[in-house]
Amino acid sequence: MVGPQKRLGQFFTPPEVARTLVRWVVTNPKQRLLDPSCGDGEFLVCHRRAVGIDVDGDRARTARQRAPWALVHEGDFFLWARELNERFDAAAGNPPFIRYQSFSGETRERALAEAAKLGARFNGLASSWARFLVATASLLRSGASMAFVVPAEIGHAAYAEPLIKALCRHFSRVHLTAFREKLFPDLSEDCWLLHCADFGGSTQQILLATLDTFQPMEAPPQNVKSISLRSWQSAGHRLRRFLLPEQGVALYHALAQAPGVRKFSDIGHAGIGYVTGANDFFHLRPTEAQHWRLPENVLRVTVRKGEQLGAGRVDQQTVRGWMANDEPVLLLNLRGVEPLPQRVREYLDTDAGQRARQADKCRRRRPWYVVPDVKTPDAFLSYMSGRAPSLVANDARCVCTNAVHAVQLAPDFDIVEIQRAWQSPLCQLSCEIEGHPLGGGMLKLEPGEAAEVRLPLPPAPLSHADQALLESTISEARRWRHYA
């Protein structure tokens, strides 16, 4: 069962962060402050004329005890917002970060309707917090400000686009502060602070401040990069790349224009590998395959995890190593196998087979035991990576699960040349720019992001200065995703 931390996005703001955000938005004691997801009341204790709401009754009760002067409602913020006529002078808080998978049902529908009031059209993949912010803005008086803790995803998620556009249409100042050291070290989610001032105005600029660590502040940091909506749009609506040193990014763009530099989508395609629906059943160890006397032609050696990808290539020697360690790397691949050999039928009829056929994915396909999309790629690409994504040649003609990307090269491209280009600083920086951080220092490269990665074919020699600049920009990008 999912606990309230995940289901309701409950993690609580340290008092000094809450105090800072309230200070940013409340300019006189008479103002009415709203916290749309007040939890234990950390923001409500900072201001006498405060109104809070939380869907969790226990939290709302604690908030009432901690801030007896505040008006604390228990219930769904979006339902409450829909019925409300009052408008607020300020808002501050820390909205719940509930992934779209869990943010469902009526609450989600109401959230969509509230967000649409300010013209923000989110698709179904938006996390809850973005809609909380837009719905809160719609409850402000003209001239009011709001300040929130936001996930650093605001710097790259697709749904940040409608959010930031809506904020820029309705506030004169939209200001983000990013921190090199994590704002909440115990949380895997990286967080920034958002301050929007003067509701009713509009702006064509996003202001971005970068700080090493959080310190209590009277006002949002003044030292900012001013990013026009146009340049944000040209950067794919991703603010993250504006965190990097300007010179390094300018050099990257200049080098990316050079003849011979190709997009990954020009040289091939990175797609997802197969999904079995019952991994333990469909993947056997060599000793298990022997035990069931499964014929060789129904087994394919597979890459199940990114960790299997060593340096450079998966070849016969790599495969021999997996087999000698008795790793569960043999996929039961029954596409086109007719009639099923007796031994296979016996294996399908085992207790494990009976359980596997009940699995969601297996129940939905015919026949349940044929795993779809089993392909033999030219190479594998790790899609969750520490230092950098690895591109590994598939010399052993293995298959792969969706734990790695399956790379199919276009005709006339040679994997060795592509791998050489992949190691170049230009390409490594490109991965940092096109990919996105996943928490825990990891970089994630989705198929659509991999398609945009630039490869110099062949890598041009770089001056020492350019090489050093690209490398320091890569290090800075890794630092921003907290890769140690």
Ligand SMILES: C[S@@+](CC[C@H](N)C(=O)[O-])C[C@H]1O[C@@H](n2cnc3c(N)ncnc32)[C@H](O)[C@@H]1O
């Ligand atoms: C990230 S916590 C922040 C709590 C508090 N503002 C703080 O910063 O310490 C988010 C809060 O949102 C509440 N919440 C989740 N969904 C809600 C909804 N639909 N309406 C109101 N509150 C909700 C959760 O119960 C949780 O207390």
